[in-house]
Amino acid sequence: MTKKKKGKSQPSKKVGRNKPNTERKVLWAPWRMAVIEQYRNSSSCILCGIRDDRDNSRTLIIHRTKLSYVVMNRFPYSSGHLMVVPNRHIGDWEDLSKDESLEIMSLSQSCIKVLRECMGAQGFNVGANLGAVAGAGIADHVHMHIVPRWQGDINFMPLFSEVKIISEHLDDTYLKICQAWRKCA
Numbered sequence: 001m002t003k004k005k006k007g008k009s010q011p012s013k014k015v016g017r018n019k020p021n022t023e024r025k026v027l028w029a030p031w032r033m034a035v036i037e038q039y040r041n042s043s044s045c046i047l048c049g050i051r052d053d054r055d056n057s058r059t060l061i062i063h064r065t066k067l068s069y070v071v072m073n074r075f076p077y078s079s080g081h082l083m084v085v086p087n088r089h090i091g092d093w094e095d096l097s098k099d100e101s102l103e104i105m106s107l108s109q110s111c112i113k114v115l116r117e118c119m120g121a122q123g124f125n126v127g128a129n130l131g132a133v134a135g136a137g138i139a140d141h142v143h144m145h146i147v148p149r150w151q152g153d154i155n156f157m158p159l160f161s162e163v164k165i166i167s168e169h170l171d172d173t174y175l176k177i178c179q180a181w182r183k184c185a
């Protein structure tokens with residue numbers, strides 16, 4: 001039996017000490033759903049599906065290397081939210097090879113540089129959610145999140161619990177980041 005909650009569900013500012021808030025709400029939009037549905041149908045892993053699709057502008061891949069790729073998150077916490085993803089389908093962070101680890105860190109640095117340059121990001125949240133209980137949306141293919149931050153960007157604070165308002169269209173942001181990547185990454 002489940003325990004009855006005290007009070008009604010309200011935009012809670014507190015998260016229980018032993019009960020992480022996993023009710024992350026994402027911003028859905030039709031133009032994103034179409035692509036995601038296709039990957040769902042063609043591959044058991046969305047990140048592998050994105051990797052194998054060679055149409056970068058459709059997948060929003062910004063950069064590819066031998067071992068990994070950089071892609072815009074279709075369900076961003078903020079405008080310009082990027083992910084660095086190893087090409088290999090790996091579920092455990094500790095299974096990344098040394099070369100993969102180095103590359104993921106190096107590409108994360110490039111992401112930060114580019115987002116500072118083209119979006120004027122003032123700070124960043126960088127990290128990975130490992131395992132579904134830790135909030136990983138795609139738990140069996142590890143990836144690093146790079147989320148740009150600005151002074152007063154309370155629309156998406158706290159980072160992993162509230163609905164965010166993304167004011168800039170995803171495709172416009174994609175072009176802007178691609179240009180900056182060529183220029184300064």
Ligand SMILES: [Zn+2]
Binds near residue numbers: 088140
């Ligand atoms: Zn995968």
